Amino acid sequence: MAPVVATAVKDSLIKPIDAPEIKEPAKVELGKKLWFDTRLSKSGALSCNSCHNVMTSGTDNLTSSIGHGWAEGPINSPTVYNAVFNIKQFWDGRADTLKAQAGGPIENPMEMASTHEHVVTVLNSIPEYQAEFKKAYNVDEVTIDQVTDAIALFEETLVTPNSRFDKWLRGDETAINDEEKKGYELFNSVGCTACHNGPAVGGTSFQKFGVYGKYMTKNGAIGVGGLTKNKDEEMVFKVPTLRNIEMTYPYFHDGAVNTLSEAVDIMGEIQLDKKFTPEENAQIVAFLRTLTGERPKLEMPLLPNSTEKTPRPAPFKKK
Ligand code: HEC
Numbered sequence: 432m433a434p435v436v437a438t439a440v441k442d443s444l445i446k447p448i449d450a451p452e453i454k455e456p457a458k459v460e461l462g463k464k465l466w467f468d469t470r471l472s473k474s475g476a477l478s479c480n481s482c483h484n485v486m487t488s489g490t491d492n493l494t495s496s497i498g499h500g501w502a503e504g505p506i507n508s509p510t511v512y513n514a515v516f517n518i519k520q521f522w523d524g525r526a527d528t529l530k531a532q533a534g535g536p537i538e539n540p541m542e543m544a545s546t547h548e549h550v551v552t553v554l555n556s557i558p559e560y561q562a563e564f565k566k567a568y569n570v571d572e573v574t575i576d577q578v579t580d581a582i583a584l585f586e587e588t589l590v591t592p593n594s595r596f597d598k599w600l601r602g603d604e605t606a607i608n609d610e611e612k613k614g615y616e617l618f619n620s621v622g623c624t625a626c627h628n629g630p631a632v633g634g635t636s637f638q639k640f641g642v643y644g645k646y647m648t649k650n651g652a653i654g655v656g657g658l659t660k661n662k663d664e665e666m667v668f669k670v671p672t673l674r675n676i677e678m679t680y681p682y683f684h685d686g687a688v689n690t691l692s693e694a695v696d697i698m699g700e701i702q703l704d705k706k707f708t709p710e711e712n713a714q715i716v717a718f719l720r721t722l723t724g725e726r727p728k729l730e731m732p733l734l735p736n737s738t739e740k741t742p743r744p745a746p747f748k749k750k
Pocket residue numbers: 477478479480481482483496497498499504506507508509510511514517519520521522523529532533534536537541542543582
């Protein structure tokens with residue numbers, strides 16, 4: 432009899448990421464076009480990709496994003512990679528799903544400053560887009576519902592499997608070195624995994640930022656408490672993913688921390704009341720770098736041309 436090959440995944444609160452299964456390629460392809468299409472914005476200058484750059488980390492790597500009219504965003508832009516694993520979207524969880532989320536930035540005056548009506552008018556003025564929506568959704572007139580659906584289906588494909596840590600979880604003992612393994616053991620034993628767990632190593636719960644001490648910030652966001660007006664939920668934020676964390680600097684909702692090493696010390700001190708030695712800090716940072724996975728290779732979509740009926744962008748305020 433052939434020997435049984437061990438395929439079991441190691442027991443861990445962190446789960447490996449599976450490659451995405453693309454069930455509806457026409458919708459995903461359409462979603463990709465919309466993702467990159469700046470005509471969805473009022474200015475004609477911004478797309479989802481402006482603040483969630485899938486060529487880099489799925490973020491803009493800015494402290495806070497630059498929106499319409501050079502508006503300074505109120506909060507750090509989270510990565511869109513592996514956002515599909517979040518129980519809810521946004522730092523305060525105000526959108527339940529990716530689809531519900533996608534309508535927000537289009538209309539946010541400080542982001543794309545557009546309207547759903549404008550988006551639909553633009554898309555319906557372009558016969559090539561209409562034909563693609565017909566093919567994917569069997570509709571003659573595009574509505575915002577299909578726009579957000581297609582964008583969300585595209586975002587579901589933005590996952591990053593095959594990180595070195597996942598290979599190790601799946602049994603490849605050589606995928607991570609001793610220092611990285613020590614870092615993982617420490618991450619687990621001190622309790623980071625109580626909050627950072629699941630396939631995204633985060634995104635599974637909302638937690639107080641500052642369990643053992645206050646996080647000093649100039650940013651005014653108060654997280655879930657701002658939504659619910661419940662004092663106990665002030666400074667409660669979604670636990671962010673730690674996948675590809677070496678790429679998604681600067682850190683925290685205020686984007687105030689530039690290095691992983693500082694972020695790890697802050698987490699130790701105010702979430703776990705634990706002061707790391709420089710050696711321990713370096714081990715955890717080394718482990719965190721093993722969470723960088725493979726980003727999907729995307730072919731740049733070619734966007735259909737506007738027609739004479741397409742509303743023109745309005746990048747500047749009329750004097
Ligand atoms: C001007 C910059 C900007 C643009 C343009 C933008 N976003 Fe965002 N996005 C942000 C910021 C900032 C946040 C965090 C806001 C918050 O949590 O309050 C965010 C949050 C998100 C999240 C939630 C991620 C998480 O981990 O909670 C998703 C998903 C997302 N955006 C997708 C999109 C899509 C789709 C588009 C295009 C329709 C888009 N964004 C356009 C800046 C932007």
